[in-house]
Amino acid sequence: MSKRYLILEDGTVFEGKSFGANRSTTGEVVFTTGMTGYQEAITDQSYANQILVFTNPLIGNYGVTLDDYESLQPHIKGVICREVANHPCNWRMQDTLPHFLEQNDIPGLKGIDTRELVRQLRVHGTLRGQLTDKAEDVEAIVAELKKVNPTANIIQEVSTKTPFPNPGTKRNIVVIDFGLKNSILRELAKRDCNVIVLPYDTPASQVLNLKPDGVLLSNGPGDPKEMSVAFPMVREVEKHLPLFGICMGHQVFALANGADTYQMKFGHRGFNHPVRELATGIIAFTSQNHGYAVDPQSVEKTPLMVTRVEINDNTVEGLQHRQYPAFSVQFHPDAAPGPHDAVSIFDDFMSMVDQRRKEAHDAEEN
Template sequence: MKRYLILEDGSIFEGQAFGADTSTTGEVVFTTGMTGYQEAVTDQSFANQILVFTNPLIGNYGVTLDDYESIEPNCKGVVCREVARVSSNWRQQDSFDNFLKQMNIPGISGIDTRKLTKILRVHGTMKGSLLDTLPDDHAFEQLRATVINDQVVAQVSTSKPYPNPGSKRNIVLVDYGAKHSILRELAKRDCNTIVLPYTATAQDIFKLQPDGVLLSNGPGDPKTVKNAIAMVQEVQQKLPLFGICLGHQIFALANGADTYKMKFGHRGFNHPVREIATGRITFTSQNHGYAVDPDSVDPENLIITHKEINDGTVEGLRHKKYSAFSVQFHPDAAPGPHDADDLFDDFMHMIDQRKEDKANA
């Protein structure tokens, strides 16, 4: 069956339908990852977005329960050059096509994704729709009139606290759309983790008497999560704190820096990042459309620790007075390289050092 992708600039791409039998509208973005399509689709940072895969073939190894990053993804649609007709892998439990049907996510294949990606790079991310009928002028009018909601943290965050049990350090993870891989990394280190909703206040956190606080990734504009800024300002003074992706941006805002929307963002896991202090280069997994303005970073409070090599984006911050730091990329990978997973160990060391200092005081 034919399916059409239309963009607000008037572009039309004709292809073949797969996945759910439904139309959809969202912000069209692209990812450069060569694998990990299931993790990408289930990453809540793609909420309200139509995801374009630049890799020419996806779906070839199916899907498995082990690779979910969330159980109820909010990705609006999938665009690819070719979706595998047959998938095979010893871990496979279902095909990618059936998976999208079950998740009510439509897909389109058979289009020139190189041309589409060039349009997005030149003009920036834009609104788009997947339709099963040939679009007319009314379809474009509707698309241009549609408002894509970027205040989506409430949509993807847990509504109630829940535990991820362990026996060592007690960690509070504030959920702004957290990937399960963050919980996996904490579980590897035997952390006793309590996941709290995005509305958590400093007092909610202090009641649990944690050893440290982790701010998760998530979708949308960090400035819309207003309560988080006041929470971070209070928590960082008393507890070790680590922010990832959206958590990094919230940490920056809480310390006087500003954020801005990028032209087409960073999405994929081949982004080279330099640690300024050591010169060490790591390849990182990234998924964000907003970034921290480097000119707004107050050197009295924050140190820029990492930068993206290609465009100089701020990729890491550390507080000069408190035991608090953040990174824009995903050290948990999933998918992507594990070059930076030692940042979780740095967070553990920060917690242990604080405990030791308190014991010796």
């Protein structure tokens, strides 16, 4: 192990020890409050081009296993933690975290005071940073960091380039890939859905030609306003089919229907976020990973209504179309990692799909 430094765009420097890949990297520095699930977070494409800080003081203690991958090719730029387990142990373990990061060319930094770093991010907001083994010219690095936008157009990199299936035998569901998590596919597979995953820029005509029973808009990284190519597709598809958006899909759904989004100060990342359903008052603890949110005031002049809010800061966590069977949530009901309080939302989507199929069948018979 050698010295490694985190240099932030405000000029702050943290010195620690290196692990993982032996190279420099640049990205947005964000933090997650999850106590476990480090592998799912690292392989989550919503962290693409970001350097992830773990607030839990120890990670890597149960190793890495293929079953928990959220994507096979993670696009995270770096990992920062207080300590990495020296002797991980778990009956499912297939690799250690440091070796996994090395194999995937992801540098890591350990041995710093992550509490101090997180406090700085909470005060100043998300900052760009660089992990490097050399800190001789901090001013030059800071100047360069201020010029770059690490997450610009990132969905184009992480979305699938060609359609692919996740076979089932019951409902036909199209998933639009903005940075899809495998856990979403797992939840659809549990419900025996026959899934076709399509690129983020697929037009409505191609979606409808597949004759799906419903459409799901996936999670993904970056600024949702960069996904304007998908807005016409959403506006057309929601007229014909049940539609369900998750995270980035929620934001794209909002923008397509005339609402607005904004960048949060430091975002929601972790799985201890309480969300209230307005119609019932029921509170669910949810898994979240996003740096943008829907502007609640902008929803008022749209055909949408707010259905859920985050209790801590009142951010919009759910939307419903007033005319069509289309809805969305900002959090991850697939919960990988995280609590399963909200997993039944997938069943709500299935109910919408089944109702639409019944109506279509009845119309054909009449």
